[in-house]
Amino acid sequence: MLAGLARDDEDFDLDDRSEALKPLRPAAARAYLADPHVLHWIEEEDGLVLGHLYCTVIRLRAGAPLELLLYEIGVRKAHRRRGVGRRLMKTMFAWMRKRGVLEVWVLADNPIAVKFYRACRLRKAREVPSYMTRVS
Numbered sequence: 001m002l003a004g005l006a007r008d009d010e011d012f013d014l015d016d017r018s019e020a021l022k023p024l025r026p027a028a029a030r031a032y033l034a035d036p037h038v039l040h041w042i043e044e045e046d047g048l049v050l051g052h053l054y055c056t057v058i059r060l061r062a063g064a065p066l067e068l069l070l071y072e073i074g075v076r077k078a079h080r081r082r083g084v085g086r087r088l089m090k091t092m093f094a095w096m097r098k099r100g101v102l103e104v105w106v107l108a109d110n111p112i113a114v115k116f117y118r119a120c121r122l123r124k125a126r127e128v129p130s131y132m133t134r135v136s
């Protein structure tokens, strides 16, 4: 499943973004799947993954012990606007309720994603930090 998602990544992303990704090596894929902080849900139909949502559990040092970072959600282009994304979000919210995790956050990186997250009752944070990165 993971390798298929990587190969088909283009179909789950924006038109002008993304390309096939290199699947993880078997040991790294096993570590990903075994990691209790990795939550990755899919919706499938007749063996075809229509959409997926990957989030990661973040352990906090004070206050609430855990929160979620919604790292990625994607629905195949031909299956959008049919509720797949909303159902994946509902699955995540149900997991949060069950575990008593109150907050999930995401870096929404395009206007449609913002509309989608709003429809799922996420709200823009008041303070928006700068996204910074270093790739070695």
Ligand SMILES: CC(C)(COP(=O)(O)OP(=O)(O)OC[C@H]1O[C@@H](n2cnc3c(N)ncnc32)[C@H](O)[C@@H]1OP(=O)(O)O)[C@@H](O)C(=O)NCCC(=O)NCCS
Binding pocket: 012, 013, 014, 051, 073, 074, 075, 076, 079, 080, 081, 082, 083, 084, 085, 086, 087, 107, 108, 109, 110, 112, 113, 115, 116, 117, 119, 120
């Ligand atoms: C964002 C994304 C996951 C939404 O998935 P989806 O299955 O199409 O979403 P849903 O059908 O569950 O839509 C739920 C609601 O979100 C809003 N929404 C979704 N797509 C929208 C669009 N293109 N324009 C306006 N509103 C939209 C609507 O309110 C919709 O409800 P409605 O169809 O009853 O009006 C999908 O468009 C996608 O994979 N985009 C490319 C990847 C991406 O941008 N991921 C997020 C990166 S931060």
